[in-house]
Amino acid sequence: MKACRAMLMFLVSLGLLNGCAFFRGHFGEDFDSDAIATIHKGTTTRAEVAARVGAPDEIVHAADRDIFHYRRYDSKMGYLLVISRFNIKGDHLYVFFNRDGVVDEVIYGKRTDRLEFQVWPFGD
């Protein structure tokens, strides 16, 4: 009887694994925190930012100054038989320059480190 139950559990586990999948997708390169740390307000120039972090994904011209916008997205999906959950989060880096092309402000936010594989679609 015990062997029969163990076999049944094993088969159910196999069945669940059979209907189980995990997917991961990236868009853009991960930010180099060390490179971002070398950007200093009032001293680092536009060319130095481009050399250290790379060319921005977008340049916004706002209130007589340029803003370099770098972005990256990460996604994780968990799938189990009849339920699945797909989570996407984005990281953004903004570097503001003054009229002389020197860094005025740096805004950096990382959300992807809180991205999780989830299967349960209910609740928050």
Add this chain to the structure above:
Amino acid sequence: MRRGKALAGLCVLGAALMLTSCQWRRLSVNDPIRPDDVAFIRQGHTTLAEVVAKLGAPDEIAATGDVLVARYRFRDGKYFKIDLGRLLSFWSPVTPEMSMARGQVETDIFQVMMNPQGIVQEQAFAFQSPATRFNPWPF
């Protein structure tokens, strides 16, 4: 007693079979921002740096004239499908699709408008969509 057990077993089996014909899917893009999360913002006082410290970097910064606009986007989608045709797959060589499905995506934007000094002048949610729910009824 035996008949009761058999009936209960059949009910469990029926429920399990029914479950295999359902699909629940969920899509989340960024964490939602609720009005309580932005209660700290005071127009004319709060700076962009303070907003970023609490909410993280925005998804977009745009400009209209001298006004800077920071926008946070977030979405929550729910999809539910029930395919009664799958029940036939256990004893029929053909499995016709007899399905009903419905997907809903709640999308919202929280935007903060600032002066050139980065001081918040206005804030607003773009939509305030109603909460989504799993519902297969498409009509």
